[in-house]
Amino acid sequence: xxxxxxxxxxxxxxxxxxxxxxxxxxxxxxxxxxxxxxxxxxxxxxxxxxxxxxxxxxxxxxxxxxxxxxxxxxxxxxxxxxxxxxxxxxxxxxxxxxxxxxxxxxxxxxxxxxxxxxxxxxxxxxxxxxxxxxxxxxxxxxx
Amino acid sequence: xxxxxxxxxxxxxxxxxxxxxxxxxxxxxxxxxxxxxxxxxxxxxxxxxxxxxxxxxxxxxxxxxxxxxxxxxxxxxxxxxxxxxxxxxxxxxxxxxxxxxxxxxxxxxxxxxxxxxxxxxxxxxxxxxxxxxxxxxxxxxxxxxxxxxxxxxxxxxxxxxxxxxxxxxxxxxxxxxxxxxxxxxxxxxxxxxxxxxxxxxxxxxxxxxxxxxxxxxxxxxxxxxxxxxxxxxxxxxxxxxxxxxxxxxxxxxxxxxxxxxxxxxxxxxxxxxxxxxxxxxxxxxxxxxxxxxxxxxxxxxxx
Numbered sequence: 001x002x003x004x005x006x007x008x009x010x011x012x013x014x015x016x017x018x019x020x021x022x023x024x025x026x027x028x029x030x031x032x033x034x035x036x037x038x039x040x041x042x043x044x045x046x047x048x049x050x051x052x053x054x055x056x057x058x059x060x061x062x063x064x065x066x067x068x069x070x071x072x073x074x075x076x077x078x079x080x081x082x083x084x085x086x087x088x089x090x091x092x093x094x095x096x097x098x099x100x101x102x103x104x105x106x107x108x109x110x111x112x113x114x115x116x117x118x119x120x121x122x123x124x125x126x127x128x129x130x131x132x133x134x135x136x137x138x139x140x141x142x143x
Numbered sequence: 144x145x146x147x148x149x150x151x152x153x154x155x156x157x158x159x160x161x162x163x164x165x166x167x168x169x170x171x172x173x174x175x176x177x178x179x180x181x182x183x184x185x186x187x188x189x190x191x192x193x194x195x196x197x198x199x200x201x202x203x204x205x206x207x208x209x210x211x212x213x214x215x216x217x218x219x220x221x222x223x224x225x226x227x228x229x230x231x232x233x234x235x236x237x238x239x240x241x242x243x244x245x246x247x248x249x250x251x252x253x254x255x256x257x258x259x260x261x262x263x264x265x266x267x268x269x270x271x272x273x274x275x276x277x278x279x280x281x282x283x284x285x286x287x288x289x290x291x292x293x294x295x296x297x298x299x300x301x302x303x304x305x306x307x308x309x310x311x312x313x314x315x316x317x318x319x320x321x322x323x324x325x326x327x328x329x330x331x332x333x334x335x336x337x338x339x340x341x342x343x344x345x346x347x348x349x350x351x352x353x354x355x356x357x358x359x360x361x362x363x364x365x366x367x368x369x370x371x372x373x374x375x376x377x378x379x380x381x382x383x384x385x386x387x388x389x390x391x392x393x394x395x396x397x398x399x400x401x402x403x404x405x406x407x408x409x410x411x412x413x414x415x416x417x418x419x420x421x422x423x424x425x426x427x428x429x430x431x432x433x434x435x436x437x438x439x440x441x442x443x444x445x446x
Contacts, residue, residue, distance in 0.1 A: 107268045109247040114226045116253060134249025135270055 006083045007036070010057040013068070014076040018042050021052035024075075027067055027100065033058055066094035070130075093128060096121050101130075101141045108135035145442055146255045146262045150276035150313045162281050164446055165430070165437040169285075172205070175436065178445055179208030185238035186212030187230065187254075188265070189221055189245040194406065194428070195265050195274070199242045202435035211238060216246075228257045235259035240443055243267075261442040269305050275405055276309040277438065278431040283362065285430065286401055286423055291318040294359055298325040298386055299366035299411060301332040306405045307366055311336055315345055322347040323356050327385050329378065330368070353386050357395035363388070365404045365411055365424075389413040396421065403427050 016024060021039050030037050038055040045051040056063075060079050068075060069091035077089035102118045103110045110116050110132065120130040120139055130139040146152075153161065168175050184203040188196050191214060200210045213219040220230060227245065231254040234241055242263045243251045248270035255262045266272040284290050295314070297307050301324055311332075314320050322340065324332045324347065331349065340347045350356055357363075368383045388402065393416055404412060404424040416422050440446040 105248065107246070107248050107270075109227065109245070109249040109253050109267075112247060113228065113250075113253055116228075132249070134252050135268075136248075 007038075007055050007057045007080055008083055009059075010035070010055065010080050011060050011063060012078040012080060012085075013054040013056075014051070014078060015045070015048060016052035016054065016075055017072060018048070018050035018052055020072070021054050024052075024054060024068070024071055027071060028064060030054075030056060033062060060089075065089065065091060066097060067100055069094055070097050070100060093122055093125060096133070097130065101139055103132040103135065103137060104140070105132065105135050105137040108132060108137060110134055144261055146258070146264075147273050147438060147442065148252055148255060148262075148264045149271050150273040150280075150309050151316075152273070155316050158277075158280065160446075161277070161434070161437050161441055162284050164440065165281050165433040166285060168436050169430075169433045175206055175440075177207040178440060179203060179206035179443070182206075182208040182240070182443060183238040184208055184210050184212075184439065185234045185241040186210060186214070186265075187219070187234060187241055187243045187245075188212065188214045189216040189219065189243075189247075189250070191215050192244055192266065194431075195244060195272075196242075198428070198431045199263075199265065199274075199435055202432050202439055205432065206436055206439060208239075208439075227253045230254075231258045231262070240439060263438065263442070269303065271309060272305055273309065274431070274435055274438065275306050276313050277434045278427060279306070279310050279364070279403060279405070280313055281434045282403060282423060282427040282430045283401075286426070287361070290314070291320060293319075293361035294321040294323060295362040295364060296323040296325055296353075296356055296360040297332075297364045297366070298353055298388075300330045300368045300382075301326040301366070302330040303369060304366045307364070308333070308336060310364065311340075315340070315343060320345065323360065324349045325351070325353050325356060325386070327351060327382055329382060330385075353388070354392060354395060357392060358397065360396060360400050363396070363400060363402050365402060365408070367404075367407065367409055367411055383409065383411075387411055387413060388416055390415050390419070393419055393421065 035058040040053040042050045043053055073091040073093055078085045079087040097120050098117050110118055119133040121133050123129045123131040186196050186199055203210050227250050235258055240261045242265040243254055244265040245267050248268040250267050251264035264271055264273055301307050370379050400421055401423045402421055
């Protein structure tokens with residue numbers, strides 16, 4: 001069994017779907033943070049069979065929970081202080097997301113308007129459907 | 144400050160007020176002839192549209208206001224690469240209200256976000272055309288007396304026709320409406336609309352024969368099969384003549400059934416039907432001006 005050391009202060013993202021940790025690393029822009037990051041791929045999981053885990057040694061406020069919730073709201077976010085889990089954050093689907101995904105509709109104004117942000121609005125919480133704020137096209141991008 | 148982006152921006156109560164105002168304008172034109180004295184409407188049309196642009200211009204002029212604008216992107220600063228955001232900021236200093244048509248979906252919403260004056264979506268690609276829906280609702284309410292308790296047949300291109308989709312969205316907010324969708328298989332109503340009707344327990348039926356359902360209809364909404372929606376010329380030619388409403392079919396209809404059409408028509412309604420008192424599509428175009436007059440007054444807070 002691989003052993004990755006404890007972190008003193010930071011957060012552990014647990015129950016990431018196996019193979020998705022690198023994509024989350026990129027979307028959370030962890031490469032831009034000057035801190036220790038451990039990426040554990042294909043760890044054994046009683047619940048999921050296989051899972052990925054991300055351990056990040058930095059302030060929790062530096063984490064964009066909305067982006068994380070959009071990618072997969074089933075991920076467990078454990079906040080660590082003094083090597084202990086002090087909080088488990090529940091992820092809820094964000095009402096809007098900005099510049100995380102791009103509208104793929106070639107007829108949408110976002111395809112030509114200078115510096116217009118790509119904003120998606122949660123249209124159906126149960127089905128997890130997001131639609132472009134401008135053209136209402138459904139997002140089909142999956143992480 | 145209010146804008147109009149989608150037909151659902153107004154509640155049914157607000158629409159009721161708007162339609163009462165439109166009917167009052169229809170019956171008392173003189174009373175409103177100077178209601179917009181000194182006001183300017185900017186018609187920013189990034190793609191050609193004779194009917195919608197002229198009905199907006201007619202509406203403002205009938206209210207005593209004046210109109211400035213452009214009627215295609217080539218004659219505007221868009222040709223020089225100006226963004227919609229910049230254009231509306233400039234127009235905000237020139238006019239009191241703006242009607243915008245744009246081939247890109249969501250463009251009027253971008254304008255709305257930066258505008259200092261009310262913006263009306265006058266059609267954005269295949270997305271929304273709210274003033275057409277308001278026109279349709281006003282026509283039904285005025286000629287049928289109510290926006291509830293009828294069977295409406297929607298016929299033709301139900302797949303790509305945005306006027307049909309918007310009209311359904313608007314009508315489901317009223318009671319006891321029965322929908323009959325008449326189209327060839329290739330142009331059937333999208334699944335998401337059927338799903339929405341099922342979820343709301345609204346009765347509907349999908350058929351391909353117009354003759355068969357004609358006697359049941361209180362309203363028949365005809366649409367044009369639009370050439371620009373097809374990639375394949377053969378498909379267009381095959382489907383464009385699928386339904387043609389003629390006097391023979393009209394004989395099957397109720398004596399008080401009304402025929403509506405957003406216009407322009409190509410050949411889907413025979414010219415001979417124009418003389419039938421149930422043909423309401425030219426009256427519908429006239430209502431388009433009254434509803435836009437009412438909308439301009441409402442958005443300028445002059446009502």
